[in-house]
Amino acid sequence: MQSTDTPEAAHPGMDVITRPSELIQTYLETSIDWSLLPDNLAEAAKYGTLGSGKRLRPVLVILSCEAAGGRAEDALPAAAALELVHCFSLIHDDLPALDDDSLRRGRPTLHVHAGEPMAILAGDLLLAMAFGELTRMNMTPEQITSLVNELATGTRDMVVGQVYDTLGGLPEEQTPLEQLQLVHKNKTGALLRAACRMGAICASSDQSTLETLSRYGETVGLMFQVVDDLLDVTQSTEHVGKATGKDSALGKRTYPGLLGIEGSRQVVTDLMEQACNALETLGPSGKPLGDLCSFMAVRTR
């Protein structure tokens, strides 16, 4: 998934990612019935879903399920649902009317590849399919209802974050840093938090474990976005596989813009420690999530 010339290639977090990431890739390719769709729509939906990608959200679902004592297989449909929502959001965010990006995961974005009408509709489709996927789970109806609730709330908050980020509407009484945190908490954090909570629900976890994983997800979500802000100023487009340098070009508020590069790196370190501390009550079963977190802190793409 990563070339060997990056610092993350040798990181223990890579081992932690590889197995669940392959599980989810196989599930997306073989367990979702793309053949129910017209060929043109199926092609677009698969283009937007099956390419490479970190698969961070489904990996979090699976590792959280395992940390709470469950099995990876039980979490796969929920993990796939979350990845479908993530892919839908990338497709729509890349549209000309929004971020107007032409490159994603190292290849043309869907609207460049298949046209804007198809990109809008394929995104809509993936969001609907995500919820359908949850009803196919081998879970109790109580669990499915909780999973639907988490996914709906996470998606709603993600859209709220995108509105804050691109169209404004932030509370004016807040400081610039508070506003930035509110953007990130919604835009990225909501779905990472949902990932961890959904994993816990798949494992029928107790309330205390659910809350632990929820806190971990929130912290990792914020950390992820600070790292993203840093990559936007420190890495090339070619390396990251999507446009970089856009934040400052657009005059967007970012962590490096508010706290500087070193200040932002310190925030990453602090958040990484917070996330790992949150896992302590889980004992050894939380270790993979700890490795994943420290990997995400040093990722370069």
Add this chain to the structure above:
Amino acid sequence: MQSTDTPEAAHPGMDVITRPSELIQTYLETSIDWSLLPDNLAEAAKYGTLGSGKRLRPVLVILSCEAAGGRAEDALPAAAALELVHCFSLIHDDLPALDDDSLRRGRPTLHVHAGEPMAILAGDLLLAMAFGELTRMNMTPEQITSLVNELATGTRDMVVGQVYDTLGGLPEEQTPLEQLQLVHKNKTGALLRAACRMGAICASSDQSTLETLSRYGETVGLMFQVVDDLLDVTQSTEHVGKATGKDSALGKRTYPGLLGIEGSRQVVTDLMEQACNALETLGPSGKPLGDLCSFMAVRTR
């Protein structure tokens, strides 16, 4: 809801629509927590949801629930969820990249009113909120799971229908009429069928009643679209409240185009009879749905 100068104003079907339509309007205004959203997004989402409109889909949910022995109150969240999906689909279908419509329900479409980025995001939001609404229901988790499944399937098929209609992908071995039926079955029929099924599920109906209402919904869905095709050639934009004459201008395949106006009117009559016959096993409790169907056959907007 209708001015008095149209033939439908005095139709008994209007009485059948008015009560559930007012129930759903009140529910959308007061029971959905729009205040959780940033002001700009809440304004856009409400603009796309709370305007006038026939509310046909939620009315079908409520009347189907009652026909199956349930209470309107029990069906309201499901009815609202279906209307949110319908409103999301109108917002996205109206976008410049898709149907490029500037008028809807007699006023500017959302992207004209609030800009294209907001229209895309508000549509996404409404779809996510629809599924969230289902988890707030006072139903068993089994019922909620079934409702989520119906809504996800109906939404998926609706998107498939929109792809067929605007981007192609129809099976080439089919006749033009079969292709047109396939478009309509998905684009309009899927959500009307889902409406009737969701109503039945809210009433904890038996399998036979569910199937009866399902057949009714499918038939009414097709009839609805034939009437829509007819209105596009026989009514003014001013009367209908959205652009008319677009189908022939775009060279779209339509019922009047394939069967002529009189031939299409005969299809409407036949489908209306089929739908009413499907209701017979329900006895008197199916009468409001019969009135609704005959009303929809004579509607002029």
